[in-house]
Amino acid sequence: MKSFEELTVWKRSCRMTVELYKSLRSCNDCGLKGQMTRAAVSIPSNIAEGAERRTHKEFINFLAIAKGSAAELRTQIYIASEVGIMTREDCRKFTEELKEISRMLQGLIASLSS
Known part of the structure; x- marks a missing residue:
């Protein structure tokens, strides 16, 4: 792997995050909206941060x-x-994509563990 930008799971989680932001654009519940956007951003951010670490063990932790x-x-x-x-x-769409992202992360x- 040359960079985290090449990882399909990183690309998909970024796209999902952008779509989530768009779907919540008109949401006035700042509390839940903030929690959701932080959790969404955390997914590709942790993939990227882990990929830039020195060891597979560190990368696995961030994954x-x-x-x-x-x-x-x-x-x-x-x-x-x-x-x-x-x-x-939207709930169904995001849930299905998140389940697939979780499967990809587990894979x-x-x-990396083997």
Whole structure:
């Protein structure tokens, strides 16, 4: 790997984050919106930071943090849907993408661990 920008999981998590920001543009609930955007930004940011570390062990740690942020965001999306901040369709779309990102992160963790 030459750089984190080449990682498909980083690209997908960046695109998902941009889409989330767009979908929350008109949201007036600053608390939940802020939590969601921070969790979303955390995913590609931790992938990038980990990739720039010296060892696979450090990279794996940051990938695990990114995976945790994906789970956190899935929870927040569920709550946002239940309270009417996000449509059920957006909830489904983001949840499916986050599950796939989590699978990709787990696969990368497994490949770095072996």
